[in-house]
Amino acid sequence: MHIYKDGEKSKGPCETCRKLVSTTFRYAPLNYGGRVIPDVLQDFCDACGSSVSIPQQSSFVVREYRRAQYNHSLEFRIPPHHRDILIAIGMTHNISHKPNTLFRIISELYLSKISLPQGQKVKKKILSAMGDDLAKGASKSRLSCLFPDTAYSALRDISEEANVKTSSIAKGIIVTAKYDILDNLDKELAKEFEELAAERL
Ligand SMILES: [Zn+2]
Structure with missing residues (x-):
């Protein structure tokens, strides 16, 4: 698994800009099923600021958050x-x-x-x-x-x-x-x- 760091640059297709854009990984709150998970690494479009993708390492953070809700x-x-x-x-x-x-x-x-x-x-x-x-x-x-x-x-x-x-x-x-x-x-x-x-x- 490739681990990305805060501030790392990448490229990816942005749905809002409808083209391949340069992106930056940043930790930010993530809306997930009506709740907000704080500090989840996401890849943001440099042009419009929308979240373009979520790296694999973040899927574990989301899973752990979900698990903790089974209380x-x-x-x-x-x-x-x-x-x-x-x-x-x-x-x-x-x-x-x-x-x-x-x-x-x-x-x-x-x-x-x-x-x-x-x-x-x-x-x-x-x-x-x-x-x-x-x-x-x-x-x-x-x-x-x-x-x-x-x-x-x-x-x-x-x-x-x-x-x-x-x-x-x-x-x-x-x-x-x-x-x-x-x-x-x-x-x-x-x-x-x-x-x-x-x-x-
Ligand atoms: Zn964009």
Whole structure:
């Protein structure tokens, strides 16, 4: 990996200037998913000042920042066949075979939708999946994972609003994912799952 330094000169295509321009690497705040990460090395166009690219070394800074946001450690007890569902989803999509990792990604996928306009539909789907036959069974397996702020507050909101335990919601999410992603009944969502996994792993 080539490591660039603050103030180093380079060249690159600028989308704003629509041509190859000379550039300078500088540490500056980076907008990332609605948040600002301070001090990320970026390559700036000398003519218009826009950020032209982000060097590889900065992708690690971004990844570390994202990791640090996973700060709510949660534990759930689930039926063993839920662990199997998670592993089956992970293996059929070539993502991971670790139930904890898979649950973190799957729950983030669903919980991030709750705050969107179509969120009510997703919430209903998860709550009704809690009554599905697949949601039943002695909870002998354990899941433990780190939740990002947004997913954690969405989980707490549904839990309070519907007056159900967070572990029941976890089961509802796994059963919903079984139909949507493992059985591929929601092809668009299955694709979103793969994209989110690629981003998170
Ligand atoms: Zn430019």
